[in-house]
Amino acid sequence: MKAVQYQKSGDPDVLTLVETERPDPAREEVLVEIRAASVNPVDAKIRQSGPGRLPKTTGSDLAGVVAAVGDGVSDYDVGDRVFATGLHTGRFSGGSFAEFATVPTDLLAPLPDDVSFKEGAAVALVGVTAWRALLHHAGLEPVETAFIHGGNGGVGHVAVGLADTLGSTPVTTARPSHHEMVSELGAETVLDYTRDDLTEAVREASTGADVILDHLPETYSELDVEVAAFNGDVVFIAGETTSLPNAAMARSKELDVHLMSMSNLATHAELPNIGPILDRLGRLLAADRLDVRIDRTHSLAEAAEAHRAVIEESIAGKIVVVP
Numbered sequence: 001m002k003a004v005q006y007q008k009s010g011d012p013d014v015l016t017l018v019e020t021e022r023p024d025p026a027r028e029e030v031l032v033e034i035r036a037a038s039v040n041p042v043d044a045k046i047r048q049s050g051p052g053r054l055p056k057t058t059g060s061d062l063a064g065v066v067a068a069v070g071d072g073v074s075d076y077d078v079g080d081r082v083f084a085t086g087l088h089t090g091r092f093s094g095g096s097f098a099e100f101a102t103v104p105t106d107l108l109a110p111l112p113d114d115v116s117f118k119e120g121a122a123v124a125l126v127g128v129t130a131w132r133a134l135l136h137h138a139g140l141e142p143v144e145t146a147f148i149h150g151g152n153g154g155v156g157h158v159a160v161g162l163a164d165t166l167g168s169t170p171v172t173t174a175r176p177s178h179h180e181m182v183s184e185l186g187a188e189t190v191l192d193y194t195r196d197d198l199t200e201a202v203r204e205a206s207t208g209a210d211v212i213l214d215h216l217p218e219t220y221s222e223l224d225v226e227v228a229a230f231n232g233d234v235v236f237i238a239g240e241t242t243s244l245p246n247a248a249m250a251r252s253k254e255l256d257v258h259l260m261s262m263s264n265l266a267t268h269a270e271l272p273n274i275g276p277i278l279d280r281l282g283r284l285l286a287a288d289r290l291d292v293r294i295d296r297t298h299s300l301a302e303a304a305e306a307h308r309a310v311i312e313e314s315i316a317g318k319i320v321v322v323p
Contacts, residue, residue, distance in 0.1 A: 002323065003098035004303040005055040009048055012304035015058060023094075023102045025070035032082060032103055034064040035117035037096035037321045039298075039306045040125050040154060041238075047307065057095030058303065059321070061085035062103075063111055063120030073105055083120035083282065084108035085128055086274050096121075097303055099323045109278035112286035119285060122318035123158060123292040127281040128274055129237060129260075130159035130213075134166075136272075137258040138211040138233035142167030147202060147209035147227060149220055151187055152178035154318050155237060159213055161185045161290050171206045173198070178316050185291055202227045217241035225250050235260060293317030 001022045006014040025031045037059045047058060063083035066076050076082065086107040087094050094101050111120045133155075134140040146163040150156040151172030163170040164186025173193035174182050182190045189205040191198060202209070208229030214220050217239040224234050225246045234244065235258040242259055244250040250257075284290035295315045298306040299322060306319050 001099040002300055003057045003095070004059070004300050005057050005095075006047055007055050012044070012047070012307040014047065015304045015307060017301050017303070018055075020057075020098075022100050025068055025073075025102045027071045028073060028106075029070040029102045029104050030066050030073060030076050030082070030108070031068040031070075032062060032064040032084070032101055032108075033067040034062045034096060034099060034101060034323050036064070036121035037062045037098075037323075038121045038124070039303075039310045039319045039321060041310055042125075044307050044311050057098050057101075058307070059096030059098070060087050061121055061124035062087070062096035062101060063117040063124070067100065070102075075105060076108075081111040081113065081117075081120075082108045083111045083117075083124050083278060085124035085278070086272075097300060097321055106273075106275050109275050109282055112282050114286040115282055118294055118297065118320045118322070119292050120282065122294055122320055123281055123285065123290075124278060126154040126158050126318065127162075127290075127292070128272070128277050129155050130162050131277045131281065132272060133213050133235045133237055133258075133260060134159060134162060134211060137235050137260055138213075140166060140168055140211045143169070144210035145169045145171060145206045145208070145229070146211045146213065147206050147224075148172040148213045149215060150174065150193075151182040151185070151190060152314065152316050153215070154315070155215065156213075157182065157185055157293055157317050158290070160187050161292075162284075163211075165284065165289050168211075169206075171202065171209065173202075175314055178314070181293060181316055185293075199223050199226050208232070211235070213237065215239065221245055225253070225255065228253055228255055230254060232256070233258060294320050296320075297322055299323075 066080040152174040
């Protein structure tokens with residue numbers, strides 16, 4: 001089978017399209033014939049740092065058709081449509097930029113017939129991340145305001161739609177060229193993140209954000225404290241910062257800070273329960289209650305271009321790779 005692998009860590013040019021042996025599913029795994037995968041910033045970070053054994057197949061989420069099942073599998077049959085994420089967990093180091101991949105059954109879910117393979121692959125990792133951030137960590141409730149940094153990005157644009165579906169009020173940032181798209185996803189207010197008065201604009205639009213989702217805390221954690229509501233929740237989904245600045249103000253507002261790992265980087269025993277979240281995301285997509293946007297599609301041979309774009313360009317939604 002064809003797969004995109006790298007023999008050493010480095011820039012996107014280390015990615016190579018190779019012929020490799022098709023894997024067989026182990027116990028409680030299924031073999032998926034991949035119809036679509038997507039690229040995420042975390043894939044580039046893993047490629048740059050090169051954790052784990054090499055060579056490594058890149059890619060963290062997929063959608064496709066079950067081609068074979070391992071021992072102990074009773075919930076899936078050959079021919080079932082599925083989608084999955086969590087492919088770089090501590091106990092499983094496969095990748096999705098390939099024609100086939102084996103996936104543990106607790107990392108995948110049925111893909112509804114009304115949801116395309118591209119949509120399933122695009123929503124998997126970012127949807128699980130947005131769901132866990134807003135619901136599991138912050139406990140977002142209807143009528144609350146959610147301030148989401150980067151509403152055009154992978155996690156950001158799904159978080160905007162999810163917050164709107166939950167009956168909350170999404171306020172977000174994006175460059176002007178993406179404002180229309182983000183508004184269509186349900187954002188109440190979309191602000192240019194480069195404006196000089198961003199803090200004041202967010203405060204005015206949100207009247208105090210009950211939940212804040214931040215993927216660049218090194219840049220925005222001070223703003224987060226300024227715009228948060230009393231007893232608000234601030235969720236850092238990435239970055240090196242682990243605490244809020246201006247401790248006096250953060251304490252006076254009694255803010256809660258949540259540090260979470262992207263679902264596919266969890267290396268501890270308590271792996272997030274991914275399957276049920278994927279199942280709910282698929283149902284929301286099928287019911288037109290959630291939308292995932294695809295910026296562009298690449299082939300496996302264009303994997304390096306996809307990796308480069310997800311870091312260097314302003315993407316509207318997700319980049320999908322099709323074998």
